[in-house]
Amino acid sequence: MAFLEQSQRILLPVNPAYIALTLVLALLFNLMPWRDVFWLPDMLALVLIFWCVHQPRKIGIGIAWFLGLVMDAGNGAMLGQHALAYAVLAFAAVGLHRRILWFSLWRQAAHILVLLLVGQLLMLGARLIAGAEFPGFAYFGGSLIAAALWPTATFLLLLPQRRPESVDRNRPI
Amino acid sequence: MDYQPPPFFSRGPAPLVRLAFFVSLAVLLMVLDARFRYAESLRQVVALLVYPLQRSALVPVELFGAAAEFFTTQVALKRENEELKAKRLQGANELLTLEALRAENAQLRRLLDARERLGVDSALAEILYQVRDPFSRKVIIDKGSRQGIQAGQAVIDDIGVIGQVTRVHFLLSEVTLITDKDQRTPVQVVRNGLRAVAFGGGDRGTLDLSYMAANADVQADDVLVTSGIDGTYPAGLPVAKVSRIERDPAYAFAKISCIPTAGTEQNRQVLVLSSEAGFPPLPAEAEPRAGSLPKQKRVRKRE
Numbered sequence: 001m002a003f004l005e006q007s008q009r010i011l012l013p014v015n016p017a018y019i020a021l022t023l024v025l026a027l028l029f030n031l032m033p034w035r036d037v038f039w040l041p042d043m044l045a046l047v048l049i050f051w052c053v054h055q056p057r058k059i060g061i062g063i064a065w066f067l068g069l070v071m072d073a074g075n076g077a078m079l080g081q082h083a084l085a086y087a088v089l090a091f092a093a094v095g096l097h098r099r100i101l102w103f104s105l106w107r108q109a110a111h112i113l114v115l116l117l118v119g120q121l122l123m124l125g126a127r128l129i130a131g132a133e134f135p136g137f138a139y140f141g142g143s144l145i146a147a148a149l150w151p152t153a154t155f156l157l158l159l160p161q162r163r164p165e166s167v168d169r170n171r172p173i
Numbered sequence: 174m175d176y177q178p179p180p181f182f183s184r185g186p187a188p189l190v191r192l193a194f195f196v197s198l199a200v201l202l203m204v205l206d207a208r209f210r211y212a213e214s215l216r217q218v219v220a221l222l223v224y225p226l227q228r229s230a231l232v233p234v235e236l237f238g239a240a241a242e243f244f245t246t247q248v249a250l251k252r253e254n255e256e257l258k259a260k261r262l263q264g265a266n267e268l269l270t271l272e273a274l275r276a277e278n279a280q281l282r283r284l285l286d287a288r289e290r291l292g293v294d295s296a297l298a299e300i301l302y303q304v305r306d307p308f309s310r311k312v313i314i315d316k317g318s319r320q321g322i323q324a325g326q327a328v329i330d331d332i333g334v335i336g337q338v339t340r341v342h343f344l345l346s347e348v349t350l351i352t353d354k355d356q357r358t359p360v361q362v363v364r365n366g367l368r369a370v371a372f373g374g375g376d377r378g379t380l381d382l383s384y385m386a387a388n389a390d391v392q393a394d395d396v397l398v399t400s401g402i403d404g405t406y407p408a409g410l411p412v413a414k415v416s417r418i419e420r421d422p423a424y425a426f427a428k429i430s431c432i433p434t435a436g437t438e439q440n441r442q443v444l445v446l447s448s449e450a451g452f453p454p455l456p457a458e459a460e461p462r463a464g465s466l467p468k469q470k471r472v473r474k475r476e
Contacts, residue, residue: 029230033231034305068199073222083198087192
């Protein structure tokens, strides 16, 4: 019998509007002008994986595909490139969600790193077939940073679900 | 008799089926976009949807810029003022001679019964951001088809060509820089009028003159300008300066790399030139082409 390495508290049900808000914020981050910094974490992919792992009934392949399309159009990349990567990411995340949540946060991050790298490899392959040049290994740095942000992202994205259901002003804590 | 789960457990098609559907849709889009360029209308629609998001993503950056500008010290402003004054004095002299040259040029052209070069229309645009795509070098500018921008127009800054409009959305357009790997610029060596094609160098931020014979008359520090023979770029805009030449007898072609003249990565304000200054329609192609090159040479000798 494996032991859960973190205490499992019962969370409040998630608010769909909050999921949408976090996805839009991540998209905004990705659309910000970052000039030549290619090793930036792909925040949208990270948040997408998070919701696929924690709320697989609400966020799935279709939404991921559409967000990928938006990324492609917003960045002038080849249409369908991010859509393909995000759809595969969402499929893998939904398929693995029961396994991933069993681990501690840093071990979860290792899973996420593999997922993100697979997504990047898919995009790289698509672009290489279409005739682009290999942009250098710094390209994969973004996935490392994004995976390192996983514990922080988990903490922040679960905050609204951790609120006490009823506030008792007389309670000391 | 088959057993199906009751409808309240139904969750639509199996994940693998869904994945196959969306992956094939994505692959189809990629093929349509990269190979046949059929997906432009879909891109236009999605781009229009993303437009408000793109503008709001720029807000924090602009706020930061405004704050930084507010705290510019007086010393910096004063120094900039002095520099500008000195520059204006230097420029005034050249401006006067330019005026005279222009008049003389116009007269000579009329004498030669030459078609007058049309004044090129231009639109001022601002670079919003560099595209976050490590595979290409593109920027987004804040003018689109609504302001009359068309694909194929040349984009310059105050010192030279920076690129070409390659895709036009309703309110934005995408400019491919001359250093992009897939971008070609027709150029001409100012010193001797030799024509060539400059290929973008991709990641290195340089340009290459490919397919030039090993003994081609190109020297280091040669200045390259647009030749204008394609009818897309106006002639005579500075493009690059030759930085390094390798002539290896083992190869038929010399390896020539150049540094772009314009600040392809620095400036924010750019000018989009309309391409209508071009040439008469194709049937008359042979005659004006033969005539236009010597004329340009003559102009250049006088400078």
